Amino acid sequence: MWYGTERWKGGAADGAAYKLAYATSADGIRWIKPKLGLFQVGGNSENNFVTPEMEAFNCTIIKDNSDVRARRYKMIFSTGGRDPDWARFHSPLSVAYSHDGLRWERPRHVNPVLRGVSDDIWSFFFDPDRRKYLLLTRRVPNAPRDVSQYESFDLVNWEDKGRVLVAGDARDPIDVGTEIYYLSPFRYEDLYLGALNCLYTHPVSETYGSFHRSPGYPGDRMGLMDIQLAYSRDGRTWTRPTDRSPIVPIGKPGELDQGMVYSALNPIVRAGDTWIYYTGNRWSHNWWEWLDAYDAQRGIRDIASVMLARMPEDHFVSLDAGDAEGWFQSKPWGPPSEIFVNADAQGGSIQVELVTPYGEVIPDFGRSECLPITSSGRNQKIQWRSGRQPWDLRSNHRGGISARFYLRHARLYSYTMTLPDPDGKLARDKANARWLEAIKHRSDNWSGKSNDPAPGLPPRPAP
Numbered sequence: 001m002w003y004g005t006e007r008w009k010g011g012a013a014d015g016a017a018y019k020l021a022y023a024t025s026a027d028g029i030r031w032i033k034p035k036l037g038l039f040q041v042g043g044n045s046e047n048n049f050v051t052p053e054m055e056a057f058n059c060t061i062i063k064d065n066s067d068v069r070a071r072r073y074k075m076i077f078s079t080g081g082r083d084p085d086w087a088r089f090h091s092p093l094s095v096a097y098s099h100d101g102l103r104w105e106r107p108r109h110v111n112p113v114l115r116g117v118s119d120d121i122w123s124f125f126f127d128p129d130r131r132k133y134l135l136l137t138r139r140v141p142n143a144p145r146d147v148s149q150y151e152s153f154d155l156v157n158w159e160d161k162g163r164v165l166v167a168g169d170a171r172d173p174i175d176v177g178t179e180i181y182y183l184s185p186f187r188y189e190d191l192y193l194g195a196l197n198c199l200y201t202h203p204v205s206e207t208y209g210s211f212h213r214s215p216g217y218p219g220d221r222m223g224l225m226d227i228q229l230a231y232s233r234d235g236r237t238w239t240r241p242t243d244r245s246p247i248v249p250i251g252k253p254g255e256l257d258q259g260m261v262y263s264a265l266n267p268i269v270r271a272g273d274t275w276i277y278y279t280g281n282r283w284s285h286n287w288w289e290w291l292d293a294y295d296a297q298r299g300i301r302d303i304a305s306v307m308l309a310r311m312p313e314d315h316f317v318s319l320d321a322g323d324a325e326g327w328f329q330s331k332p333w334g335p336p337s338e339i340f341v342n343a344d345a346q347g348g349s350i351q352v353e354l355v356t357p358y359g360e361v362i363p364d365f366g367r368s369e370c371l372p373i374t375s376s377g378r379n380q381k382i383q384w385r386s387g388r389q390p391w392d393l394r395s396n397h398r399g400g401i402s403a404r405f406y407l408r409h410a411r412l413y414s415y416t417m418t419l420p421d422p423d424g425k426l427a428r429d430k431a432n433a434r435w436l437e438a439i440k441h442r443s444d445n446w447s448g449k450s451n452d453p454a455p456g457l458p459p460r461p462a463p
Helices: 206-211 287-295 425-432
Strands: 002-008 016-022 058-063 073-078 094-098 117-127 132-139 147-152 159-165 177-188 191-201 225-232 260-263 268-270 273-281 304-312 319-321 326-329 338-344 349-355 376-381 402-408 410-418
Touching (some): 073 117, 117 177, 319 326, 319 402, 338 349
Parallel strands (some): 225 260
Antiparallel strands (some): 002 016, 132 147, 147 159, 177 191, 191 225, 260 273, 273 304, 338 376, 338 410, 349 402
C-alpha cells in the first residue's frame, strides 16, 4: 500500500509537508512499515518514505503487467508547482515509473504530460481491452465540479475526451447541492464500475458555506462526502444509478470517518467478500472545521485514517421483488454448462426458465420444472427436475438462449453462466489472448513509432 502523510509545521496557516509512504501486509488488516532507507526526514533515514518531504504532493499509482518490468509500476503525480525539483519540471501532472514501486524514475524529457486540469485529485488505470491508459480528473474551471476523461497509449500524449460526469441532478438531495468530486474506476467482470465521491455543498454558494460556519442550516450536511456508484459499458459513457444510496457512507458522529470518505483504487474480492479501502476524515470539506481541528492541536492521526469497508461479493446493487412478482430476461448466450445465482431468497423464491430468442420456452427447462431457490448465498445452482443441464442444448440452440428469472420476496445480486473447462484449456486460451500487451512507450522510442508491439510470437502448443 502507498499512502500519503502530512506533517503540519505549526498552525494551519503555516502550511504542511507531504510525503509518500509504503506499507505491506499479508492479510490486508495488519500492516508493516518497512525501513527503506531511501530518504532522510529529520536526520533519520530509517523510515518507509518513498519520496522526499514536499510542500504539496499527490499521486495515483497502478501496477501495470502489460509493460516491461522496468516500468511495472506507474505514477501520475503533481507537486503543486512549489516543488519542481522532484518532478524535474513544474506541475500540473507528471509521470513516473518504477520496477519495484519504491525507486521512481521521473523522465525529464516528457514531464509535465498534462496541463489544464484543476485541483488535487484524479485516478487512472490501464484498460486491457483498448490497451489504453484512462485518466479521470477535473478541468479548469472547477465550479461546479465535474469529471473529465483523458486517454493515452503511452502516458505522454493524452487525448481529451471531454466531461463524462457533471454536477448533481433531480435525483440528488434537494436540501443541499451535490457535486461530483472524484471518480475511481475499475474493471469488474465485463463492466466498468466507479467509486464516485459525492460532495454535499451549500445549494446556492459553496464558497460561502466553506468559509463561514453554518448557523444550523437544515440537514446540516454541507461539506460531507460519501462514496456512491457509477457504471459504464464502454469506459467512456458513465451513468449513475437511479438509487443514490452510498456504497460507503460516512461514519456516525465521533467516528474516524464522520466527515468525508475518499475511495482508493480497485476493490479486492477475497473469500466471498468485497473489500473497499478508503480514507476516512473526521472533518468535512470546509475551512472552518480544519482550523478548529488544528487549533485544538489534534494530531493528524486523529483526523485522517486509512480504513476498510467490507460487503458480500457482488452486493453493489440488486434486483428486488416484494409481494408483487418481478421478472427479467437476459440477453442470448451460447448454452452454458451451469447457471448460478448470488441472491437472498430467504422467505421468498427465485425460479428460472430457458427460452429461445423468439420467447419460446425450451422443453424440460420451463419455470414449472425449475427447483426454486429459497435460501441466501452465492453460487446457488439453478436446477430443473429433469436433471438436464443447459449444456445439453448446445447442438440444437447454437444461436443462443436466454434465461428468464422470476423473483418474489427476493433480491438477486448477480447470476453467472459457466462453460466446462475440465483440462484448463479455456483458461490457457484466455491468458494467451493477452500475449501482445507488452508495448514500447514513447520514453523509449522517439522516432514517432511510440506504440510498436513488443517482439515475439503467441504461445503455441507443442507438436
